[in-house]
Structure formats: structure tokens, C-alpha cells
Amino acid sequence: xxxxxxxxLDTRSSVVKSGNTVLxxxxxxxxxxxxxxxxxxxxxxxxxxxxxxxxIGEPFGRTYDIVNKKLKLLPPRTLADxxxxxxTNELINDGEFVQPLTGDExxxxxxxxxxxxxxxxxxxxxxxxxxxxxxxSKEKYKKRKEAKYSKTFTTIEPTLFNVCEYWxxxxxxxxxxxxxxxxxxxxxxxxxxPGGRYIAVDDASGLIVSGILERMGGQGRLITISNTDxxxxxxxxxxxxxxxxxxxPVLSSLNWATADExxxxxxxxxxxxxxxxxxxxxxxxxxxRKAALDLLNSNREELFAGGFDSLIIASEYDPWSxxxxxxxxxxxxxxxxxxxxYAQILSEVQxxxxxxPQYLGPSLSQVWLRRYQVLPGRTHPMMNTSGTGGFILHAIxxxxxxxxxxxxxxxxxxxAAKTSNGTTPTxxxxxxxxxxxxxxxxxxxxxxxxxxxxxxxxVEPEPxx
Amino acid sequence: xxSTARDIADGDTVIVWLTRDFLQPLxxxxxxxxxxxxxxxxxxxxxxxPFGSKVGSRTGKGFIHVLxxxxxxxxxxxxxxxxxxxxxDIALVVAYLDIRRGSRVVEAGWFPSTVSLALVxxxxxxxxxATGTGSGSFSHSVARTIGPSGRLWSYEFHEARAKKASxxxxxxxxxxxxxxxxxxxxxxxxxxxxxxxxxxxxLPAPWDAVPHAKQALRKDxxxxxxxxxxxxxQVLRTVSALNDAGFSDITMYETLVHQHDxxxxxxxxxxxxxxxxxxxxxGIREVKRQRQIAAGQRTHEPHGEKRKRGEGDDDxxxxxxxxxxxxxxxxxxxxxxxxxxxxxxxxxxxPTTAPAAVSKISVSKxxxxxxxxxxxxxxxxxxxxxxxxxxxxxxxxxxxxx
Numbered sequence: 052x053x054x055x056x057x058x059x060l061d062t063r064s065s066v067v068k069s070g071n072t073v074l075x076x077x078x079x080x081x082x083x084x085x086x087x088x089x090x091x092x093x094x095x096x097x098x099x100x101x102x103x104x105x106x107i108g109e110p111f112g113r114t115y116d117i118v119n120k121k122l123k124l125l126p127p128r129t130l131a132d133x134x135x136x137x138x139t140n141e142l143i144n145d146g147e148f149v150q151p152l153t154g155d156e157x158x159x160x161x162x163x164x165x166x167x168x169x170x171x172x173x174x175x176x177x178x179x180x181x182x183x184x185x186x187x188s189k190e191k192y193k194k195r196k197e198a199k200y201s202k203t204f205t206t207i208e209p210t211l212f213n214v215c216e217y218w219x220x221x222x223x224x225x226x227x228x229x230x231x232x233x234x235x236x237x238x239x240x241x242x243x244x245p246g247g248r249y250i251a252v253d254d255a256s257g258l259i260v261s262g263i264l265e266r267m268g269g270q271g272r273l274i275t276i277s278n279t280d281x282x283x284x285x286x287x288x289x290x291x292x293x294x295x296x297x298x299x300p301v302l303s304s305l306n307w308a309t310a311d312e313x314x315x316x317x318x319x320x321x322x323x324x325x326x327x328x329x330x331x332x333x334x335x336x337x338x339x340r341k342a343a344l345d346l347l348n349s350n351r352e353e354l355f356a357g358g359f360d361s362l363i364i365a366s367e368y369d370p371w372s373x374x375x376x377x378x379x380x381x382x383x384x385x386x387x388x389x390x391x392x393y394a395q396i397l398s399e400v401q402x403x404x405x406x407x408p409q410y411l412g413p414s415l416s417q418v419w420l421r422r423y424q425v426l427p428g429r430t431h432p433m434m435n436t437s438g439t440g441g442f443i444l445h446a447i448x449x450x451x452x453x454x455x456x457x458x459x460x461x462x463x464x465x466x467a468a469k470t471s472n473g474t475t476p477t478x479x480x481x482x483x484x485x486x487x488x489x490x491x492x493x494x495x496x497x498x499x500x501x502x503x504x505x506x507x508x509x510v511e512p513e514p515x516x
Numbered sequence: 517x518x519s520t521a522r523d524i525a526d527g528d529t530v531i532v533w534l535t536r537d538f539l540q541p542l543x544x545x546x547x548x549x550x551x552x553x554x555x556x557x558x559x560x561x562x563x564x565x566p567f568g569s570k571v572g573s574r575t576g577k578g579f580i581h582v583l584x585x586x587x588x589x590x591x592x593x594x595x596x597x598x599x600x601x602x603x604x605d606i607a608l609v610v611a612y613l614d615i616r617r618g619s620r621v622v623e624a625g626w627f628p629s630t631v632s633l634a635l636v637x638x639x640x641x642x643x644x645x646a647t648g649t650g651s652g653s654f655s656h657s658v659a660r661t662i663g664p665s666g667r668l669w670s671y672e673f674h675e676a677r678a679k680k681a682s683x684x685x686x687x688x689x690x691x692x693x694x695x696x697x698x699x700x701x702x703x704x705x706x707x708x709x710x711x712x713x714x715x716x717x718x719l720p721a722p723w724d725a726v727p728h729a730k731q732a733l734r735k736d737x738x739x740x741x742x743x744x745x746x747x748x749x750q751v752l753r754t755v756s757a758l759n760d761a762g763f764s765d766i767t768m769y770e771t772l773v774h775q776h777d778x779x780x781x782x783x784x785x786x787x788x789x790x791x792x793x794x795x796x797x798x799g800i801r802e803v804k805r806q807r808q809i810a811a812g813q814r815t816h817e818p819h820g821e822k823r824k825r826g827e828g829d830d831d832x833x834x835x836x837x838x839x840x841x842x843x844x845x846x847x848x849x850x851x852x853x854x855x856x857x858x859x860x861x862x863x864x865x866x867p868t869t870a871p872a873a874v875s876k877i878s879v880s881k882x883x884x885x886x887x888x889x890x891x892x893x894x895x896x897x898x899x900x901x902x903x904x905x906x907x908x909x910x911x912x913x914x915x916x917x918x
Contacts (some may be wrong), residue, residue, distance in 0.1 A: 062616065065737045109676035112738045112765075122905035127899055130755070208738055211613040232771050235607035242586045245617040245663035246520075266661060268617025358522070382522065383586040383899050384568025394776060398878035401778045408570070410534050411581055415776040415880055418604065423768040425755050430748070430768075442776075449581050450569040470523070 062265050062297040063209060067106050071292045074207035074217055081200040082207060082217050085289055092120070098202045110210035118487045120204075125203065130427055130511045138185045149179040167200035182231040187429065211235075211265050214290045215258060221438070226287075227365050228392035229254040230440030232420040237260050240363040241388045245270040250377055252276050253297045255365045257285020259390075260302070263363070264288070269296045274354050276377070278368075303350045309377070312355055318344050358382045370400050378409070390443050397444040404446055414448035417438040517659055517689050518585045524562050524569075529688060533581040539593040541585065543687070554578040585688075586750045587656035594653070604773040604786040604892055605744070606657050612769075612895050613714035613740045619662045622732050623707065624671040624701045624725060625653060626713040652684060654716065659690050667692045669708065671701045701725050706713035708732040715742045718744045723757035730761045733898050771890055776880040782873050 055320040069075055070091035074082050078099065085093055089107060092100045098117055103233050105122045106115075115122040152174055160170050160337055174196060175181050184192065197203075207213050215231040229237075237259065243249065243266040263273055277283035282304050308314055321341040328334050340398040357380040364373055371391045381387060387410070397415050402412035422433045519528045524544055534554050542550060550557040555573020557580065562571065567584035583589060588603055615621055618733045658668050670685075672678035678698035683695045697707075702721055705728035706712075715729040722743040733739040741763065743754045751768060758766050889915075 061618075065548070081803055110738055110900050112897060113902075122663070124902060126902055126906070127762075129762075129764070130759045130766065208610075211616075212611045212614065231611055232604060235611035239588060239607045239610070239657065241605060242588070245665070265616055268663070268665075270617065270663070302767075371593045382568070385567045386586075392867070393876070398776075398778045398855060398880040401880075402780055402878040411533065411568075411583075414536075415778055417774040417776060417882065418610075419772040419774060423771045423892075424556075425751070425768045427756070430752065430755075432770075446567065446581065449583075450566055473557050512548045 054092070055149075055268060061294070062268055063292045063294055064107050065208075065274065066110050067206065068292075069103075069107050072209075072289050073106070073111075074213065074290065076205040076207055078201040078203055081218075084217065087137060106206070109206070111206050112203040114203060114410075116203050137247075138183055140183070140185055142183045142189060143180050148226060150174065151176060151179075152177045161200065167197065167202060167214070170200050174219050190461045199396060209290060209292050211262055214261065217290065218256065218258060218287055222270055223437070224260045225256045227390065228439055228441035229255050229258050229365060229390060230418065230420060230437060233390065233418045233440045234262050235445060236418060237363060237365075237388050237417075237443060238266055239388060240443065241386050243361070247361070248272045249363065250274050250276070250354070250380060251363045251368045252373055253285065253363075253375070254278070254367045257283075257287040259363055259365050260285050261287045261291045261293075264293060264297055264301060265291065267297075267301055271301060272304050272353070274350065274359075275302065276310045276373075277304055277306050279306060280389065288433075296425075300400045303353075305347075305350055305354060308444075309347060309351060310354060316347065318347075333368075342465050357381075359385060360385040361388065363388045365496060368473055370396065374400070379449060381448045382510050383448060383450050387446045388443060389445075389458075390441055392441050394442045398403065401444055404444075408451040409445040409448055411449045413444060415442060415444050417442050491507060517656075519567075519768045523564055524568050526559075526563055527649065529585050530562065530567070531583045531585050531593050534584055539589060541590065541593045542582075552578075552580070568813040577901075587653065587660050588818055589761060590656050591653040602890055604655055604771045605893060608769065608771045609654075609716060609742050609744070609893060610657060610661055613716065613742055614891070615714060615722045617661070617663050618665045620667040620669075620711060620713045620734075621658050622669045622671075622706055622712045623658065624706075624716070625654075625673070625718045630698070631658075638827050639688075647699075652681060655681070655685070655690075655694065655720070656688070658716075659688075659694055662693070664693050666693055669706065670694060671699050671706065671711070672696060673698075673700050685788065701728060710736070713737075713739055715739075715741045716744070717742070720750075721753075723751070723753045726754070726757040726761050730763075730898065735900055737878045737900060739862050741896050741898070741899045744891045745894065746889070748765055748892065750892050754894050758894070758896045762899050765897040766894070767896075768892055768894045770889070772887060774882045774886050777883050778878055778880045780878055821908060855874060 058304070064071070067087060069087065071087050073082050074084050074086045075095060076082055077095065083095065085095075085107055087093055087103045089104060091103045093103050093106070095101050095117070099120070100120055101115075101117050101120050114125045114127060116125055117123075122218060157170060160173070171193060175193075181189065181192070209218070211234070212231050212450055215226075215229070215234050216490075218226050221229050241249065241263075243263050245266070247267065248271055249263055251259055251263060251273060260273070260275055267273065275283065283306075283410055288298070309316055319340060321344055323337060327485050328337065359381050360387070362374075362377050364370055364377075364387075365371055370391065374387065378387065389400060394415065394417065398415045401413045401415050404413040420440055421436060424433055519525065519860075526532060526544060526546045528544050530541050530544055532550070532552075534540065534552060544559045544562050546560045546563060548559045550559060555578030557571060557573055562569075562582050562593050563576075565571065565582065566674055567582065570581050572579045591603065613621070614653055644751060657669060659666075662668060668690075670681070672681055675698050682691055682696040685691055685696060699707075702724035705725075709731055711734060712732045712733065715726055715732060717729065719725055722745060726743075727742075729741055733741070740893055743751075743756070743758075745751055745754060755766055755768075
């Protein structure tokens with residue numbers, strides 16, 4: 052196949068650039084976000100300082116050691132096989148004095164610039180019971196000491212996955228429990244693609260907005276509605292290190308006042324007659340004001356004109372009130388995705404959706420994710436994991452114009468059928484969601500189980516297959 | 517890919533939504549009919565309607581919704597409808613592999629041609645069959661995400677399947693940026709060198725394809741691989757192969773999605789309600805018991821006793837206030853009337869004293885039967901090679917810690 056040079060349409064740089072907010076993986080496994088500016092020093096706490104210029108231009112994902120404020124590039128760590136021995140830990144008792152090396156001595160070693168690996172080696176040599184440990188315990192011991200003394204760090208590429216993981220671990224509440232599995236499902240359910248047009252309500256620090264922008268790749272439109280007077284701060288976008296082309300042409304924001312069709316924003320006058328303008332400063336101020344007003348008006352017109360492909364909501368406000376306001380702007384066949392940390396809130400919304408035929412197939416789901424430790428001979432699920440990644444409600448907006456589709460007669464027939472047979476769910480009973488929604492009702496008396504198969508036989512095969 | 521116009525045109529692919537469990541893809545062709553349990557339709561009825569319209573059948577009996585295809589609806593409309601379960605897997609893979617607009621992706625699948633074979637495979641646990649080229653779920657999802665400026669190289673082992681998938685990609689307008697090759701990638705590789713940003717392997721023996729995948733991946737930037745395997749034994753072999761090939765950051769995930777049933781139930785009554793009823797019933801039972809004792813005494817009691825009681829009664833009537841006897845008998849009458857109905861209530865347990873409007877609450881729980889496992893997702897990263905100087909350093913100081 053052709054060896055053509057790939058056309059790079061990056062939302063961000065694949066190497067560290069001056070001004071980037073870089074995520075650092077520290078020896079104890081924690082991640083830390085720091086801004087890396089040219090000609091400055093970066094401080095990683097216990098690990099020490101280094102010159103930022105050494106990192107600029109480097110690809111993300113590499114591992115370094117800090118040696119005298121300089122970076123020493125290390126090869127990526129490989130998985131080491133552990134040979135099993137006869138040691139069983141059985142001769143090791145708690146509370147025994149095993150380490151003659153004192154804390155003060157270790158501190159002195161560290162201050163003298165001894166490398167972490169040498170300190171650990173010394174500790175092992177002096178350790179009374181080290182040889183009695185199983186190979187697995189030895190490995191764990193080394194790892195624990197490393198987390199304590201090592202000055203090694205790894206840069207983390209700001210992919211959506213990594214950024215989401217970082218923020219979720221840092222502060223789950225601020226991202227409204229949106230774990231990466233939930234975020235990726237939301238983006239798929241909302242059919243996010245380059246060139247699409249979306250409305251988002253993101254009270255999750257900009258995690259949803261970041262995901263949408265990343266997937267749009269600078270093509271399409273995203274209008275967000277916020278609760279702030281000024282343009283909303285989406286702090287997670289900073290960690291994504293988006294370039295300008297990814298954000299500026301795509302993203303516009305309104306707030307709940309300016310997104311109200313009946314509201315006329317109060318703005319100072321911009322159309323002054325020439326004799327009212329007294330200075331150049333006033334003139335430039337008025338021009339700026341006019342530009343801002345024009346932008347606001349065009350954003351409002353764009354929203355009110357509707358036809359958006361999807362609506363994505365992760366909000367601290369009542370989702371139903373948001374749906375009532377924004378669903379009119381979603382195109383038919385468009386997706387509506389509502390996220391919440393609480394199943395109860397989405398259950399209420401789903402119940403309300405079911406009563407309205409414009410919502411097709413509302414379904415509530417819960418995400419589940421489990422990570423494994425994969426090491427030779429020691430593969431198992433992680434001992435600690437997150438308890439929740441949030442809940443997602445999805446529905447499709449449809450055109451229920453009954454007069455246009457001539458459904459009036461059928462609707463009567465259907466309601467007659469509803470009372471005469473038991474195939475339709477009665478309100479209040481569990482409607483066993485995945486099989487039936489009141490919006491889509493079988494017109495005939497057959498049991499649902501038969502329907503699919505019988506219908507399958509009668510349906511014509513797809514013409515071109 | 518699929519039409520982005522507002523209205524359905526002749527030749528468009530639509531997804532016909534018959535019920536939540538029964539969706540079907542359809543190429544709209546003027547002059548053709550669409551007949552189903554849910555009524556009879558002419559394709560020409562759909563043309564000119566907006567995507568997402570409800571359409572009533574020509575007989576006035578039944579209706580359907582005609583929707584704009586998305587990779588997720590497409591997956592739901594495929595014959596193996598259980599595949600919705602894999603949406604979680606696909607979404608996580610796309611996120612981990614950092615697939616976005618313009619990405620260059622390699623995908624290789626292995627797909628038995630019949631459902632029976634697939635079932636055999638699932639039982640034997642030797643390979644997975646639900647994603648990849650065979651069903652097109654992963655391909656459509658990736659195509660949506662990368663867009664026309666991206667590139668997807670898809671490899672299919674089975675010739676007939678490869679042909680069918682290729683036709684499908686053409687029909688869905690993906691041919692410009694999606695290439696399908698009929699090839700055994702474990703043996704013959706991908707015919708690509710330093711081209712791809714990410715590789716997705718859904719193969720029974722992904723470890724055989726790992727070295728080929730490394731060749732296909734670009735070396736000028738960080739790239740990623742995912743192997744999709746249902747069995748732990750496959751994971752372990754894959755992990756070794758990835759480690760040997762120089763991949764780092766090897767990790768593994770499992771993801772599932774649990775659908776919830778939402779229902780409305782009346783606000784649950786507090787125990788004070790039932791306690792009140794039980795107490796009332798207890799009182800009535802006691803009164804009844806006393807009455808029975810009294811009645812028994814009247815019929816069986818010996819003379820002496822009778823006289824004594826009779827005297828007492830007389831005393832009561834004579835000595836008590838004139839109204840007290842009336843009050844007592846009235847009270848007894850009232851409780852006597854009430855007793856049967858209250859007892860009936862306690863038998864049925866459900867409180868019948870319903871307030872004027874029964875308020876309801878929405879509750880949800882996970883559906884009774886859920887998929888417990890789909891596949892393990894093994895991920896790894898391939899970093900650009902280190903500069904020669906750093907490699908020299910590393911040689912001089914052999915691995916310090918591990």
C-alpha cells in the first residue's frame with residue numbers, strides 16, 4: 052500500500068510544547084499536572100527540579116530520571132518474569148528487627164546524591180530476612196522502596212482517556228462521576244463525529260466539552276449552555292492542550308438567559324451617531340461591544356434555528372427543565388444523552404419521556420469497568436477500583452406529527468387494542484423496558500416473542516444484499 | 517458515510533425501528549415495498565420525509581419509525597442483536613486507542629460465516645465473533661470517528677465475508693477511506709510499514725499478529741494496540757508477545773453495560789399505617805373475645821353465677837348515670853359493625869385507605885439477566901524508539917531496579 056505522508060489533523064501536538072499543561076506520572080503511581088514553559092524550571096516536589104527546555108520537543112510517554120536538574124532518558128520498563136523459589140515467607144514474623152540501616156543514615160545517603168537504586172540495594176543487603184521472602188514479596192518490597200526514593204517520572208500523553216482518568220482520580224465530584232467508559236459511551240451514543248452540530252450542557256468541569264471537541268477535530272459546531280455570565284471556564288480543556296483550530300471555529304457558549312428565546316438581552320447602545328462619539332477610545336470600545344453583540348446574536352439565532360444532531364447533558368440542574376428548553380432545537384432522529392451520578396434522577400426523566408411520543412426508546416444504563424494487573428504469574432483484577440462511573444439515559448427524538456403521517460385512525464385502533472388485550476404495559480406496572488415502550492406498541496394481539504420472528508419472515512430482504 | 521441531509525432520499529440507508537428489540541436496515545428504493553408484522557409500506561412513502569419520522573402503514577394498521585443510521589443503530593439492526601452489549605467495548609477501545617478525526621487505524625477480525633459456528637466458538641471459548649469486519653460494528657464506529665480524512669485498513673480472513681463487508685462499505689459511502697483486504701494477517705501480516713496510529717486485533721491467536729502489527733505502526737510518534745480476547749489464556753500469551761515485541765504500558769480492562777428497568781410504584785406506605793391497623797384489629801378481636809365469653813356465660817353458667825352477674829347488671833343499670841348504658845351499647849354496636857371489614861383488611865394486608873391521589877415514584881434496578889463477560893481488552897503502547905545516545909546509556913547501566 053502507498054507510503055503517502057499522512058495528513059495530520061491533530062487537535063494537539065504529539066510532542067511537549069512550551070505552554071503545555073503536562074501530566075507527570077510519579078514513582079508512587081500518582082499523576083500531577085504542571086505547566087511547562089520555555090526557559091523555566093519544573094518542580095516535581097520530592098523528585099526535585101529540572102529545566103523545562105529539556106522536555107520541550109520530546110514525545111509524550113517517555114520515562115526520565117532527574118540527575119542534577121537534568122533529565123536522563125530511560126528505556127520503557129518491560130515486564131520481568133519472576134522465577135519461583137522455595138521461599139514461602141513462613142519464617143518471617145511480624146515485629147522483628149530486620150533493618151539495621153536507620154532513617155538518618157538513609158537521609159544522609161540521599162543528601163549525598165546516592166542514586167535511589169543504590170540506596171535500595173544497600174537496604175536489601177542489610178535486610179536480615181530478605182532472602183527468606185518469596186520472589187513475589189521481594190518484588191513488592193523493591194517496588195515499595197522505589198516509590199519512596201526513586202526520582203523517575205513518566206510524561207502522560209493528554210489523550211482523552213488519560214485526561215479523563217486523571218480528573219476522575221483527582222476529583223470524582225467535579226466530573227460528576229463521569230469515568231472514561233461512561234464518557235466514551237456518551238460520545239458514541241451522541242454520535243459525535245467531525246462535522247456534526249451539537250448542543251451540550253456541561254457542569255462536569257468541561258469533560259464532556261473536551262470529549263466532543265476532541266472527536267470533532269475542528270470541524271462542525273458545538274454550542275454549550277452555561278450558568279455563568281461570562282464565557283464558562285472548562286478547566287479540563289486546559290489539560291487537553293487543544294490547539295486553537297480545534298476550539299475557536301467550533302465552540303460557542305450561551306447561558307440560560309441568552310438561550311431563552313423570549314428574553315431580550317440588555318446591552319448598552321452600540322449604534323451611536325458620529326457626533327456622539329467623542330474619542331478614539333470610545334470608538335474602539337463601541338466597536339468591541341458591537342462585535343460582541345453581533346456574536347451573541349448570531350449564536351442565539353443559530354441555536355434557535357435548531358436542527359442539531361444531538362443534545363448532551365451532564366448538569367447540576369433539573370434535567371427535565373433542560374430537555375424542555377433544548378429538545379426543540381434537536382433534529383429528528385437526533386440523540387439525547389443525559390448523564391447523572393444518580394439513577395433516581397434519570398429514572399424520573401425516563402418516566403416523563405415515556406409519556407411523550409417524541410422520545411423514542413428511552414433507556415437507562417449503568418457503566419461497569421474493571422482494570423487488571425497484568426504481570427507474569429500475577430494477573431488479577433485490581434484490588435481497589437472505583438465504585439461508580441455514573442448513569443446514562445439515551446433517547447432518540449422523533450417526528451410524531453400524526454396528521455402528517457395519517458396515524459389518527461391507527462391511534463384509535465391502538466388504544467382499543469390496549470384495553471382489549473394484555474400485550475401493552477399498564478401504567479404503573481413495571482414496563483420491562485428493553486422489550487417494550489409505550490411509544491412503540493404492537494398493533495395486534497400476538498405475544499411479543501412471536502413478533503420478531505414472524506415479522507422477520509415476512510420482511511423483504513434488503514434489496515442490495 | 518451515511519446521508520447527513522435532513523430528508524430521506526431514494527437510495528439512502530435507513531434503520532427501520534419496529535420495536536425496541538426489532539430494528540432493521542433498509543436501502544430505500546422507490547417502487548419497492550416494505551411489508552412487516554407492523555403494516556405494509558411503500559419505500560416511496562419514506563422519500564421526502566425527515567429522518568426520524570413516524571410512518572403509518574397504508575392499511576392504517578401499525579406504524580414504524582424510519583431513523584438515520586448510526587453505528588450504534590446499525591449494530592442493533594444486525595441479525596446478532598445481542599451485540600449492543602459490545603457497544604461498551606467498542607467505545608472504550610476507540611477512547612484508549614486515541615482514535616479521532618484523521619486517525620489511521622488497522623483492524624483485523626476472524627469471523628465464522630454462520631451463526632452456528634459462532635455459537636460453537638463461544639461455547640468452546642476459542643474466539644470472539646461479535647465485533648470487527650464480520651459484523652461491521654467496529655468498522656462503522658471507527659469510520660464515523662476518523663471521518664473521510666482518516667484511514668481504516670480492515671482485514672478479513674474469510675473470503676465470502678470479506679466480499680460482503682466490502683460491498684457494505686461501498687454502499688455506506690465508506691470506500692474512500694476504508695480498505696478491506698481478504699488476508700490471514702497472522703501469517704501474511706498487513707502489508708503496511710510505519711503507517712498506522714493504532715491497531716485493533718480481534719483474532720483467536722493475536723500473539724501471532726503482534727510482530728506484524730508492530731511493523732504496521734508508525735515509529736515517529738506514540739501508537740497503541742488493543743487485542744480483544746474472551747479468554748484469560750489468550751490474554752497471557754498476548755501479554756508476553758507484546759512485551760517481547762517492545763510494547764510498554766501493557767494493561768487490561770473489562771467493561772460492561774448494565775441496562776436498568778425503570779418502573780413507577782406507589783409511594784411505599786410507612787409501617788405506622790399497618791401498625792395502626794394491626795392495633796385496631798387487636799382491639800376488635802379482644803372485644804369480640806369478651807363478647808363471646810359473655811355469650812358463653814349466659815348459656816352455660818351455673819345458677820349462682822347467673823344470679824350474681826344478673827345482680828351486677830342490674831346494679832349497673834340502676835346505679836349508673838341514665839346515659840351510660842346507652843353509650844355502652846351504642847359503642848358495642850358500632851365496633852360490632854366495623855369488625856368484619858377491618859378484619860378483611862388485615863387479611864389482604866395492602867392498605868385500602870388510599871389517599872385521594874396516590875403519589876408514585878420512579879424506581880430503577882438492573883435488568884434481571886445481564887451479560888457477565890464479553891472479552892478482555894488488552895492494551896499496550898509503542899513509544900518512538902529512543903535516540904541512540906540514550907540507548908548507549910541504558911546499556912552501560914543495566915536495568916537498575918527490576
